[in-house]
Amino acid sequence: MVNWSGKYKHVKTEGMDDYMKELGVDFATRTAAKAWSPDVEYKVEGDTYHIITSGLKSHHASFKLGVEQEEKSIDGRTVKSIYTLDGNTLTQIEKDGKGESKIVRVFNGDDLTVVSSIQGSFLSYRKCNL
Numbered sequence: 001m002v003n004w005s006g007k008y009k010h011v012k013t014e015g016m017d018d019y020m021k022e023l024g025v026d027f028a029t030r031t032a033a034k035a036w037s038p039d040v041e042y043k044v045e046g047d048t049y050h051i052i053t054s055g056l057k058s059h060h061a062s063f064k065l066g067v068e069q070e071e072k073s074i075d076g077r078t079v080k081s082i083y084t085l086d087g088n089t090l091t092q093i094e095k096d097g098k099g100e101s102k103i104v105r106v107f108n109g110d111d112l113t114v115v116s117s118i119q120g121s122f123l124s125y126r127k128c129n130l
Contacts (some may be wrong), residue, residue, distance in 0.1 A: 004090070007041040008027045010055075019116050019124035024098060032056060033075075038127060040112075049083065049090075060082040061104035 020030045038055040045064040053059040059074040061081075068082040079094045101118045116124040 004088070004112075005043045006130050007039055007128055008112045011129055012035040013124070013126045014102055015124040016126070019118070020075060022118050022123060023075065023077065023096075023101065025077075029075055044127040 005102050010074045017030050017032060022034060022073075025033075030099045031094040031104070033064075035129065036056040038057075041050070041052040041054070043050045047064055049062040049063055049065065051059075053074060057074065059072075060070060063069060063071075063083050064083065065083055065085055068080055070078065070080050073094065073096075074081050077096050079096045081092055081094045083090060083092050083121075085091075090107070090109045092105075094101045094103065099119055103115060106115075110130040112128040114124075114126040114128070116126075
């Protein structure tokens, strides 16, 4: 299993506004998100995984692999998420009343690539470094 614990710095984002609009996120939140360059920390404690986002808005997702749970998304929606880990790839399936989104995080050395899609359509890409 890959060691993906660490604090990653945001490098660039593409398509986030369109992704958030498709999710139904309001204009004010989308506008604020455009100016946001979040740091994200990933850590593991036993069988519990944590994704801690800091910056303009803080968010802490805590989960066990393969267990569906209800949580608040970083944009404030109530969703049901399930996380799986396959090698260096952490996949999150997020469901709300409107549909399903998929967030794939690929850890490659000091690089992290995050690709978010809704109903299989690519909508957002984010790059981070340790």
